[in-house]
Amino acid sequence: MAWTCLVLQTGPAVAGPYPPAAGQPGSTAVAKNDPKIVAWATGWTNYLVGSGCDPSWQTPEKALGPAQGTSFDIVCLGNGGQITLTFDVWIADGPGWDFAVFENSFNDTFLELAFVEVSSNGVDFFRFPNASLTAAPVGGFGSVDPTNIDNLAGKYRQGFGTPFDLAQLAGVSPLLDVQAVSHVKIVDIVGDGSALDSFGRPIYDPHPTSGSGGFDLDAVGVLNAAPVPEPGIASLAISAVVASIGAGALRRPTAMRSLRVG
Numbered sequence: 001m002a003w004t005c006l007v008l009q010t011g012p013a014v015a016g017p018y019p020p021a022a023g024q025p026g027s028t029a030v031a032k033n034d035p036k037i038v039a040w041a042t043g044w045t046n047y048l049v050g051s052g053c054d055p056s057w058q059t060p061e062k063a064l065g066p067a068q069g070t071s072f073d074i075v076c077l078g079n080g081g082q083i084t085l086t087f088d089v090w091i092a093d094g095p096g097w098d099f100a101v102f103e104n105s106f107n108d109t110f111l112e113l114a115f116v117e118v119s120s121n122g123v124d125f126f127r128f129p130n131a132s133l134t135a136a137p138v139g140g141f142g143s144v145d146p147t148n149i150d151n152l153a154g155k156y157r158q159g160f161g162t163p164f165d166l167a168q169l170a171g172v173s174p175l176l177d178v179q180a181v182s183h184v185k186i187v188d189i190v191g192d193g194s195a196l197d198s199f200g201r202p203i204y205d206p207h208p209t210s211g212s213g214g215f216d217l218d219a220v221g222v223l224n225a226a227p228v229p230e231p232g233i234a235s236l237a238i239s240a241v242v243a244s245i246g247a248g249a250l251r252r253p254t255a256m257r258s259l260r261v262g
Contacts, residue, residue: 016133016147021108022160029160030100032067039089039222040065050078050188052213067102067219069159074104074216077188084185085220093166093178094224100161101153102218109143113205114153114215119183124175128164132203140208154215180226188214
């Protein structure tokens with residue numbers, strides 16, 4: 001009966017100030033097949049599983065490559081868990097949204113949320129400012145109005161990513177280069193109100209959950225890619241030296257043969 005009630009809650013009333021569910025006017029949801037997506041995460045590190053996550057859901061590789069938009073092709077973070085994704089194509093601040101995080105919610109209101117942080121060196125991470133206006137606990141089978149959620153991953157149903165703009169973090173630290181983001185960290189939010197948004201308000205999402213409890217990560221897509229740096233003068237000089245040494249090594253045997261013949 002609880003499952004039936006959950007499935008029926010698919011039409012949230014627009015109540016909050018933030019963009020609505022995928023497919024509605026004003027939504028910022030990024031479809032998994034959006035042609036603006038130019039790359040996907042290619043590696044992972046620091047996968048720390050939280051509670052309530054069965055071993056069958058603990059396959060980090062399922063968060064790599066394109067979003068699948070299904071309930072099953074995911075890695076579960078568990079309650080309070082986290083994972084960091086890496087990219088062959090780095091992310092840069094550009095026009096509009098810069099990357100999108102895809103979760104596996106099967107409708108518009110069963111939203112399991114996560115903080116999103118980025119890094120340019122894999123060590124120092126910076127969290128996106130975020131907001132949650134859900135006023136009270138929602139329970140394990142409760143619903144969250146997406147118009148009450150801003151800058152938290154998991155805002156949209158499966159097949160649609162929550163977008164992020166690196167311009168919001170420009171200048172927060174000299175340790176972050178928003179034109180060269182190499183790592184994205186996803187941190188599950190335990191939805192009992194113990195986690196706070198950027199304004200100090202409690203964050204509520206379906207809690208408690210188990211089996212695949214917490215945030216279920218499908219993929220992270222790159223919308224604005226960092227340019228591949230051109231070789232500098234130093235690297236060109238090193239390459240020239242290496243090439244010269246290599247050519248010399250190839251000539252030496254010939255010279256030795258000439259000496260032996262003479």
